Amino acid sequence: MRILSLFCFFLLCISTTFGQCINFAKKVGKQQLGDYIHDGNYNATILEEGESAELFKTFFSEQKYRVAISKVEALPDIHMRLLDKEGNVLFDNVEHDYQLTWDFKVESTQMLIVELNVLEREGDSLELINGCVSVMFGLEPTKEKKR
Amino acid sequence: MRSVMTKSTVYILTVMLGAVLLISCNSNQKKQNAEEKDIVESVSVDGKLVDDFKKSKLIFYSLPSPLETAMLIKRAGATYNEDLLNPLSNIDKYSTNRQMALNLGIYSADLSYTSLFDQTQSSIKYMGNAKRLADALGIMDAIDENTLRKLEENIDNRDVMLDIISETFMSSNAYLTENDRPAIAVMVLVGGWVEGLYLATRLTNGSVDNNKRLIDRIVYQKLSLYTVINLLEEYKNNDDISYLLSRITELNEIFEQVEINNTSKIEAETDAETKVTTIKAESEAVISPIVFEQLMKKVKEIRTEFVS
Numbered sequence: 121m122r123i124l125s126l127f128c129f130f131l132l133c134i135s136t137t138f139g140q141c142i143n144f145a146k147k148v149g150k151q152q153l154g155d156y157i158h159d160g161n162y163n164a165t166i167l168e169e170g171e172s173a174e175l176f177k178t179f180f181s182e183q184k185y186r187v188a189i190s191k192v193e194a195l196p197d198i199h200m201r202l203l204d205k206e207g208n209v210l211f212d213n214v215e216h217d218y219q220l221t222w223d224f225k226v227e228s229t230q231m232l233i234v235e236l237n238v239l240e241r242e243g244d245s246l247e248l249i250n251g252c253v254s255v256m257f258g259l260e261p262t263k264e265k266k267r
Numbered sequence: 268m269r270s271v272m273t274k275s276t277v278y279i280l281t282v283m284l285g286a287v288l289l290i291s292c293n294s295n296q297k298k299q300n301a302e303e304k305d306i307v308e309s310v311s312v313d314g315k316l317v318d319d320f321k322k323s324k325l326i327f328y329s330l331p332s333p334l335e336t337a338m339l340i341k342r343a344g345a346t347y348n349e350d351l352l353n354p355l356s357n358i359d360k361y362s363t364n365r366q367m368a369l370n371l372g373i374y375s376a377d378l379s380y381t382s383l384f385d386q387t388q389s390s391i392k393y394m395g396n397a398k399r400l401a402d403a404l405g406i407m408d409a410i411d412e413n414t415l416r417k418l419e420e421n422i423d424n425r426d427v428m429l430d431i432i433s434e435t436f437m438s439s440n441a442y443l444t445e446n447d448r449p450a451i452a453v454m455v456l457v458g459g460w461v462e463g464l465y466l467a468t469r470l471t472n473g474s475v476d477n478n479k480r481l482i483d484r485i486v487y488q489k490l491s492l493y494t495v496i497n498l499l500e501e502y503k504n505n506d507d508i509s510y511l512l513s514r515i516t517e518l519n520e521i522f523e524q525v526e527i528n529n530t531s532k533i534e535a536e537t538d539a540e541t542k543v544t545t546i547k548a549e550s551e552a553v554i555s556p557i558v559f560e561q562l563m564k565k566v567k568e569i570r571t572e573f574v575s
Contacts, residue, residue: 141441142437146437157426158437159433160433160434161329161330162440163327163329165325171324173324173326173327174325175326175328176326176327177329177494178494180335183338183339202535202544204533210533210544210546211537215537216542219542222543223541223544224544225545225546226546227545227548230550231494232546255327257335259335259338262341
């Protein structure tokens, strides 16, 4: 019975942790898109120092995209690159002071990879920071006036 | 949606479970602000375990959302045709999780399409259906009465309507993903994607010469299909997903006859001042009228099954 209670407590802890990034994505991540319309996809998770993630997405021609990566302040900078499917680097935010919001347009439709790497803090600390990271895609609104 | 690639699944799962428990239950470190109070934590773990844990790489697959697909259709110069939408009255047919999830995606796509073409009354009705299915799937608070009221109050402001739609779609997806129901989340995404493809193919009126830009959008869904298949592969142990994978594989067999080739090297040009990067590449996509006809037929067959 005691073991069962402990197990249930652990499960509760897990579900609580995984349930937190949606609020971060809504309140922090989405704001970075400015006047671009969020595409509605949910790409957020908890990342730790040194961890990396890749996101595969088709970028369509004639559509301008805003990619906005957000992280909790305690996390170190995030290294973001845009790669083609052969791994060629098309954009690297190291060259732009680790900017996490950038606009992209493609002349022909391409499947591209957004690669993220949470940098590690300097020092020998075994204490690892982790926190929510979201990747939001914004679509440039159409210019036409309604009706 | 995400997956984790590891060298030793069992070992890493053990490490991950340990790490998650530590992350989840460890006392919080100093917080930067109230917003981050519950989402920033620190954890001390053994150095070797840390190294192994770091070898894992999270993979996300991002499908064109119903909203993005509707925007692509509209930008391609397509028109509005209400007859193509899944009738609202069909909702009473959906009782299984698979039917409800697929049609939540389908109604979301129809909702996006109606909103982009300013069919506000239809939008409100389709949002109502999306709410009913979300409720039936136990998706808490993604679409509530307040959402419907906000939609009605903003029928003259398309951007606000689109924002409400995108937020409800994200909330549904996040709720399912974060509550250990990723297979249902994938079915919603696949339903939405198939509906977008169905609308696009029907709006060509069956001719590859009718609207070249729209045909182009359809043909390049071959790239998104890679994402769809990868998403489904992740959860193929689920019977519903396994079935959907078999249906989507049939579609893939047709798409494999479509040729997409980059005819020049991909190059990027970045304007640091405007913070815009333009990806320059020439690409050629070819679909024969016969293959297009097969594609239209298969998409209709799959979509008809989903909405029936």
